[in-house]
Amino acid sequence: xxxxxxxxxxxxxxxxxxxxxxxxxxxxxxxxxxxxxxxxxxxxxxxxxxxxxxxxxxxxxxxxxxxxxxxxxxxxxxxxxxxxxxxxxxxxxxxxxxxxxxxxxxxxxxxxxxxxxxxxxxxxxxxxxxxxxxxxxxxxxxxxxxxxxxxxxxxxxxxxxxxxxxxxxxxxxxxxxxxxxxxxxxxxxxxxxxxxxxxxxxxxxxxxxxxxxxxxxxxxxxxxxxxxxxxxxxxxxxxxxxxxxxxxxxxxxxxxxxxxxxxxxxxxxxxxxxxxxxxxxxxxxxxxxxxxxxxxxxxxxxxxxxxxxxxxxxxxxxxxxxxxxxxxxxxxxxxxxxxxxxxxxxxxxxxxxxxxxxxxxxxxxxxxxxxxxxxxxxxxxxxxxxxxxxxxxxxxxxxxxxxxxxxxxxxxxxxxxxxxxxxxxxxxxxxxxxxxxxxxxxxxxxxxxxxxxxxxxxxxxxxxxxxxxxxxxxxxxxx
Ligand code: BG6
Numbered sequence: 159x160x161x162x163x164x165x166x167x168x169x170x171x172x173x174x175x176x177x178x179x180x181x182x183x184x185x186x187x188x189x190x191x192x193x194x195x196x197x198x199x200x201x202x203x204x205x206x207x208x209x210x211x212x213x214x215x216x217x218x219x220x221x222x223x224x225x226x227x228x229x230x231x232x233x234x235x236x237x238x239x240x241x242x243x244x245x246x247x248x249x250x251x252x253x254x255x256x257x258x259x260x261x262x263x264x265x266x267x268x269x270x271x272x273x274x275x276x277x278x279x280x281x282x283x284x285x286x287x288x289x290x291x292x293x294x295x296x297x298x299x300x301x302x303x304x305x306x307x308x309x310x311x312x313x314x315x316x317x318x319x320x321x322x323x324x325x326x327x328x329x330x331x332x333x334x335x336x337x338x339x340x341x342x343x344x345x346x347x348x349x350x351x352x353x354x355x356x357x358x359x360x361x362x363x364x365x366x367x368x369x370x371x372x373x374x375x376x377x378x379x380x381x382x383x384x385x386x387x388x389x390x391x392x393x394x395x396x397x398x399x400x401x402x403x404x405x406x407x408x409x410x411x412x413x414x415x416x417x418x419x420x421x422x423x424x425x426x427x428x429x430x431x432x433x434x435x436x437x438x439x440x441x442x443x444x445x446x447x448x449x450x451x452x453x454x455x456x457x458x459x460x461x462x463x464x465x466x467x468x469x470x471x472x473x474x475x476x477x478x479x480x481x482x483x484x485x486x487x488x489x490x491x492x493x494x495x496x497x498x499x500x501x502x503x504x505x506x507x508x509x510x511x512x513x514x515x516x517x518x519x520x521x522x523x524x525x526x527x528x529x530x531x532x533x534x535x536x537x538x539x540x541x542x543x544x545x546x547x548x549x550x551x552x553x554x555x556x557x558x559x560x561x562x563x564x565x566x567x568x569x570x571x572x573x574x575x576x577x578x579x580x581x582x583x584x585x586x587x588x589x590x591x592x593x594x595x596x597x598x599x600x601x602x603x604x605x606x607x608x609x610x611x612x613x614x615x616x617x618x619x620x621x622x623x624x625x626x627x628x629x630x631x632x633x634x635x636x637x
Contacts, residue, residue: 163570165633173584174250176295178224180587183231187270190260191300193354198222199593209350209357223588228604242285245629249287250580252295262299262317267324279332289333295340298354308354309370318377326388338378341399343423345371347492365448375429376456383463393466396430400470402518403478411480419478431526433461471534475514512560516568523574536582538597547603547617554621559636
């Protein structure tokens, strides 16, 4: 066994899920329909999440994995007990907006929805687990999309404020860590998922996306304000789909391309963590002829209510080139990147780069000087269980171990402030990108396949005991 330096005493080890990818029960206890419900598995999925193909309701001939998912709604006690058994200090999960406000614009919340989350949080506390709650993880009530056009409409700010006010009030004392929007930069790549945007023929797509982004940014700042007013103990974070861009070569044009790509993403966090639109973004709007409506009040709230910490997902680094002829792409968390010849890739083509995590952490730290939280990281892989549901997932352990080492070095050798680490999909769940069940990330296997067959039985994988040991030793015993 190799000994590593421990992580900070208060380090929040845990795992993460999202409501639509695990809860199921899409139409019970008053829950309204959401965008995430109507994205099927199969080749139409990407055009739908990109806002290019319209699907506002279930259609014949499609399978919609989120309808049942892994049925966390009815298994949460068993699932949280397993997380507790692994020694989780925190569990990142999200709220389904349409459980609280089924249509989104009501004045009175749905008590059954609130009660469900209260039960979940209490269950977490029973096992000594601190909930970390994403308020919006890709979900938006369908009614708000059909009636208001999703986040392109300023009214959404008001509805979101109502949502967060209800949540912060009701869960005061039960929840302290909040994230406003999951992977806020995803709006540029998967706008139906990120902001409930479907583009009509002839619409200026960039104008709509950045206007919607502005509304989300303002809503996020208002949420931060309200969170602090209701309970000064609350800590609010932004959330970025991160992964540093590398230049394809030492050619300055490649470096510039990488820097420009990074700015596309950091733009959001620049606003949320520093409180103002960076000049490069203002110039970009000018160049593209975009006219983003912003009030004085918007700019004030952005300035005065920046986030307490910066959280992000990290799966891979990315590569950019200034030469349009260089275009051999590989897949990766919705963003396609150029292939990096120095890296191995997962079965889904996502490149594996633990040192890239250290680079990303240091870059974000240097840029904002705010505490950070890695709220997603992990390996999506095909698992083959034995007859008891046991999976020898050494490939997953290897992936996670290397990333834990990278975090350790970043904390203990570079001195960055990292609050915690929640691996993605700590229990197997539906993939956001593909809708597949067979792309598994969990320590806990769930018996369900891509077509919705299976008993939903939960069983521990080899990585379950490994992660338990990592947490118990505070990151010193990782072999
Ligand atoms: C992030 C999302 O983009 O990556 C998650 O926040 C998602 O919702 C995760 O599940 C992994 O991506 P995928 O496509 O493998 O599920």
